[in-house]
Amino acid sequence: MTELFFIFLNLILLTVFFSISPLVFFKKYNLLNLNFFENTTTNFLIYFNIILFLSFLNLNLSQILKIIFLIFLIVLLINIKKEIVKYQKIILNHKVLILFVLFISFVLSIDVANKIFISWDSEKFWTSKVLNFYNGYKIENLSDAGNPHYPYLGALITSINWKISFIDYEYASRLILVFIFCYSLITLIDNFKINDNKKVLFFLLFLIIIYDYDLLFSGNQEILIFSFIAIIMNNYYKIKFIKKINSNYFLNIFSIILCCNLIIWTKQEGMFYVIFLIVTLFFLDRKNTKLNTLYLLITMSLIGVKILVFYIYNLEISLNKSVITDLSLTSLLSKITIERIFIIVEYLVYAHFQSLLLLSGLLIYTLIKLVKIKIQYLEICILLNLLFLLGVYLLVDNQEFNIKHGINRLIFNITPLIIMLYLEYFNNSLKIKT
Amino acid sequence: MILNRKFIKNKKTSIIFLVLLIFFFLKLTNFPKNVYDLLKDNYEERFISSYNNVFYSGFCNKSSHGYIYHIYKKFSKTMNQNSVPKIINLDPIKRKKPYWIFLFHDPKINQDEIILLNYDQSLSNFDLKKYEILDNHQNKCLFLRKND
Known part of the structure; x- marks a missing residue:
């Protein structure tokens, strides 16, 4: 009974945590009228990038968590009234969809809690990195974790969720993948020009077609690549209808760059995916070639940062030698x-x-x-x-x-x-x- | 009036279709059984049951995740901190050794404690006389400690 309750609590905590934006300090952000799901996905992109950056400073999980909670508390205390009023409206307008996504996340989390097993790849490549962070070690210790040439974002995020959840078992780490997957999928589906009830239908249909525990939640990193690409597709769809450069445009670009950075740190082939995604921008938004070139350069520098961090911490730099x-x-x-x-x-x-x-x-x-x-x-x-x-x-x-x-x-x-x-x-x- | 009836009929049809889809999804993910298992079984029981259904493992079969977890739960308090028993798998096919079950990062392997898997007395040269048998599952999976 307690496990069931803690799984539900974990989900609620993640939802509340990621619904409060660290960008509330920017007045223009508050005028953008993002829907609940877009806001949540943008927030977790920001927080994951902050967590990734903190890991570069060779901090362990406890230190990273203290900083993240401090940021969260500051954001919450400064803007709590505004946030409550804003979200009351948003939640009331989309309560069916929000409740449904929460319910589906809960159903999938229960499946993870029961199936438990992790994939062959996860055992070989990823679990040792998760245990590295969970046991209080840092990025410098990843060279002992096995397969040091593999990136570690997934391991970092899942170990954080394992730490903050009230569940001591390994599957608790993967519950955050359920959250990320559901929210990124609904963010994309939200673009269908139908009412919320029909969006629920579409969400369910896609889930039924896609759902496979082995592929999604057995510890493989593809679920993260899928989720980040889904968020980028949402941004691309929005950019398609923006006629001139404004705050909306820049928020979407900001979200794309954040996603690209996370994809680079999720899997080795991530470097190629982000190049393809940014090149796509040239065909989506033909008017802004100079800006698109700038985004491509930014993406290449993010790849450069990854290589530099790997070099500093003596992690092998290789293109999948296995x-x-x-x-x-x-x-x-x-x-x-x-x-x-x-x-x-x-x-x-x-x-x-x-x-x-x-x-x-x-x-x-x-x-x-x-x-x-x-x-x-x-x-x-x-x-x-x-x-x-x-x-x-x-x-x-x-x-x-x-x-x-x-x-x-x-x-x-x-x-x-x-x-x-x-x-x-x-x-x-x-x-x-x- | 006709439009209203059509609207209501369409809405009813959508709701019925949605409910059916929800039931189908709950069946697909085995939600009712999962909730029941979560309430009835503890983590160890679910872990062992789960790995019994995985093609590359079982309780005392192939990679034997179930037996290793059973040993971890039973003897973790008496094991040295941050060191884990050595896993020797005598299966003819080379199997992974899931040291991750002990939840340590890069643990030291304690050569004096051995989890012996897929042991076959008639085929194996492994000398059990040098060890004290702390746990024995059907003479196939054993937890051993070296005699002083």
């Missing part, structure tokens, strides 16, 4: 054969029959083309990601083994792009009807 051992040109060129390409195509086709969302995404894309809806930015993003998938599996050692066990996870990373296809088709169809 799957590509020989990075010499001759070795890589020898792997580009028709036979290897066919194997990738075979598994890619098979993946469509394993994932209903992927299969239906193909159908929706066909409909989009028939109705002639312009989604060039999305097509470029999907193409870049597919080419990346092709490139990785073309050059990897033990190709068939790696593709068999990894392709579903790589495809899952870019699932928000498929949800965007639904969004574009649905909203544009409504426009055509009216």
Whole structure:
């Protein structure tokens, strides 16, 4: 009974904590009228980046938590009246959706608490990093944790949730992944031009199609990549309708940059995902090429910061040596054969029959083309990601083994792009009807 | 009037569809059973039950997560701080050793305490006489301490 209560309490604490924005000091932010979910996701992006930055200073978990709580208390005390009044209105207007998301988060958390087991990859790569932070060690100790060339954001965030929850068991660390996943998904779905009751329906439908404990909550980091990309897609959709540069535009860009930084620190391939996402911006917002170039430079510097931090703390800098051992040109060129390409195509086709969302995404894309809806930015993003998938599996050692066990996870990373296809088709169809 | 009836009928249909979808989702995630198991079983029981259903493990099978957790719960108070028993898995297939179950970061391996997994008396050369048997599961998984 107590575990059930603490799981629910953990969820409520996360919701309350991330609903209060550290950006309330900025008057322009308060005028932006963000909805509850956008506000929550922006807040957790800010806090995660602060936590990541604090980890660079070689602080342990207790020290990081004290600073975060101090920031939270200052923000709360200064703006408590304003926040209560503002959120009363927002919550009353969207109470159905908010309550529903909380309920679904609770259902998924209970599933995590029962299934408990962690994936093979999580045992090998991630759990040792989680235990590093949870036991009070710092970034400098990660070289002892095994696989030091892997980033550690997921381990840092989950260990924090494990520490602050009242549950001593390992699964408590993964409850925050449920929260992040649900809120990022609903933030994206909130863009459908339908009432809240129908958004609940769509949320449930996507959940039913996507949900797989092994893929989502068994400790793999793909859930974080999915969530951050979903938030970025929400920002892209908003930018699409902004006619001139204003505070709204900059908030969306700010959110994108924060997400990109977090993606870089989640998985090694994150570096490639963020480059593809920022390049997409050039096709989404063609008027502001100079600004887009600036964002690309900022993203490259964030990658540079990661390399620098790894260098300072003696963490290995390598591009996934466990799957590509020989990075010499001759070795890589020898792997580009028709036979290897066919194997990738075979598994890619098979993946469509394993994932209903992927299969239906193909159908929706066909409909989009028939109705002639312009989604060039999305097509470029999907193409870049597919080419990346092709490139990785073309050059990897033990190709068939790696593709068999990894392709579903790589495809899952870019699932928000498929949800965007639904969004574009649905909203544009409504426009055509009216 | 007709529009109102259509609206009500549509709203009723949406609500019925939503309720059905919620029930389907709760069934998909086994919510009622999960709540019951959470109320009935403690973490150790759920952990062991969960790993019994995982293809690469079991209680005293393959990676044997269940047995290792059982030993951790039973003997954690008598184990040295920040050192864990050595895990030896005699399964013919090379298995991971889930030291993470002890929840230490980079723990020291105590060579005097051994969790022996997938032991087969007829096939193995492992000499049990040098050890005191502190726990024995079907003569297949054992927790041993070296004799002084």
